[in-house]
Amino acid sequence: MNDQPRRFLQRVWDSVRQPPPVTASRAADTLVGLCDSLLSERGEVSGARMAGEAMAAYQELNDAGRGAFFGQLVDHYTADPDAVTRAMDAYRANPTAARLHDLHLATEPRRLELFRRLNTAPGGIRTLVQMRADLLRTLADHPDRAVVSDDLLHLFRSWFNRGFLVMQRIDWRTSALVLERLIQYEAVHQIQGWDDLRRRLEADRRCYAFFHPALPDEPLIFIECALAPGILGYVRPLLDPQSAVEDPASARCAIFYSITNCQVGLRGVSFGNFLIKQVVEDLSGEFDKLRKFATLSPIPGFRSWLMSHREMMSEALASLALDSPASLAVIPDDLRDEIMRLCAYYLLRAKRGRAPADLVARFHLANGARLARLNWGGD
Template sequence: MLNQFLRSVVEAGHDWLQRDKPQARDIQTLCSDLMQVKGEATIAALAHDIVSAYYALDAAALDAWFDYLLTECDLNPDQVIDAAQAYKESRAPDSLRMLMQAAEAARQNLFRRINQAQGGTAMLVDMRAKLLAHLKARPEWMCIDLDLRHLLSSWFNRGFLSIRRIDWQTSASILEKIMQYESVHKMHGWDDLRRRLADDRRCYAFFHPALPHEPLIFVEVALVHGLAGSVDNILSKAAEITPPDQRDTAIFYSINDCQAGLRGISFGDFLIKKVVSELQSEATGIVAFSTLSPLPGFRKWIAQECAIKDGDNLADAQREVLLRLETCTSFDDLEPYGPFLKALCAHYLLEVQEDGKPVDPVARFHLRNGAELNRINWFGDRSDNGFNQSFGLLVNYVYDVSSIEKNHEDYVHHGRIAVSDSVRKLQTTLAGALPETMPKTPREKAEE
């Protein structure tokens, strides 16, 4: 019924537009008209036409439209200064209203009106994804992104989101998107998905009313006995289902953002806490909650350290080991370096920082969210991706419900990291964790 009503409003608007402006118009002209008209039907019709026109743009036309949004829909700096001066002198409510209007670029109102069209929200999310992909080459378009991000942050605030459990009864179209958007541990067909939705597994996703068939973010959970240190058993299609009476720990092993156009608008922290609440309400017997997380920046950092001749982070002997590590091509090659790599990983997570926070993005996310850096797992991920990211290391960040808020406050206000004694001890062993005899590189072995 609602869709029929919206269609009738759009059709009425089109009837008026055909009488007033019967010629075909490009997207810039449509936007200019949309910012000027007042009638609801006309606004709906123009917004509908802009959505249709947007999806027909080729690369050159899209660039031209972004340039139009930047130059023709920007705010007027002189008006902002005049309005600010007027408010400074009067502090009157009317002056404040004028200042707020002057400080808002015209494109914000344009985006609000486009958002009224059916499919308008999806279009703006898609548009921001394309905009972000071009910002490196066109940094001046950042002004457009600031306005889009401001509006999307409001429209996608947590109060509008709903959590859904994804299971085998979920629609096929959404299940296909779950497989498509999985980026941490890729799925290889429906059998993979079926195992990840089995009785001892959970998958939860956030949805928004304007995008009811598009997951925004989802998390995959394994219900297991004890703290899992390897993702291989969790991902195996042949893994036995953990009996209900043995499940005491929920392992969050994959968290995936689905919409590139919502990058920088965080849902993950809220999702984890909602899932903890959902699992507690299920009365599943789960008493512990932990992640099994990747280290996406670990090997990149090692490569950077190898390129530094006289760095302060590591001693020369340690840097020599790093150079040899970089020649390893298999997990077998890594075996002699186990104690050193785990100690190095603890050093990386606790000491390698940017702006006073860990440089590793996953660590930064979970620690800010109130988790404890609990355990570093040797060969936790033996996949090619695991090798390339972190030499197979994975991390458990434990969410202790009784200390989440305290950990969060300590981290945010004081930069203190909640860390287990075992990881702290690992960090202190780095200097003495060098192999007793330097292992031969694969090339040296081949030359023997």
């Protein structure tokens, strides 16, 4: 065979064979190279283009590649210890405001400026929120990466502060994309399809969400409430898609029965307090007969607390299995009273630090609610 056919066959083979696989570490190193170039870039337009390339490279990484990149964020993009020492010595020698400012700049990790520049990419903030969600899933096995999560959280608390948030009422005319997001994200009472969702958006129901201008189709948090004649003790009627629609103008009470934080990557950014207070203000302006605002909330931590405090139970109660909702359905009335007393004790006395031990109670009581009554089988 002469050289010309051989070269032709080699070109054909090269065109169809699979390229050698890119290892996770090599892919992460490529992204680190883009990030280093981005930090050294001076032009805004070229910097935004390079930020876009870096974000695209991050999206292409598999789990191992992202893990390798997170490790680089910890080690490679930290503050320069020598620069910190020099700034600290200068401040000690002459503690002026200017030297303190220099010390502040020296102690800031390089990754903070990297994240700011990555945010200039189209869709940058969306990818950074996803990046922190990816990062949070690895913290149990890699606690050293918490510093990176904290740095992103520090930026998100500024980028997602109340001044940037837009509250919108969600109804049946809202875009299908956002409605699908509600079905996907609902974390308290699962939405059982479109008929269920439509009932939750009828005239005697309200759903409100916070949005950010950079994420117009992504609710950050949403809350659902029912307009009712009075405080209800059971959530089941509120979730019945076949229930009759009442006249909202006659409502005396707004019952909040579900609130969902949608973005894992924004965990730690406070939205709920602002949303509840804004909804109360809007509903008060729309319905002048509303007199009460209440939450109908589960108590998710009570069962495990009760099981670990059998010494506080009567002998009759301690002998029962309490490890499933079905076991509660057959408990005698006198033991139900005992459980209710223990639940009141749990909500009032069980603490995590100075705050209530129960996650839901901690959220609502911190937002200005008060404990009104316990409802057996309410959820």
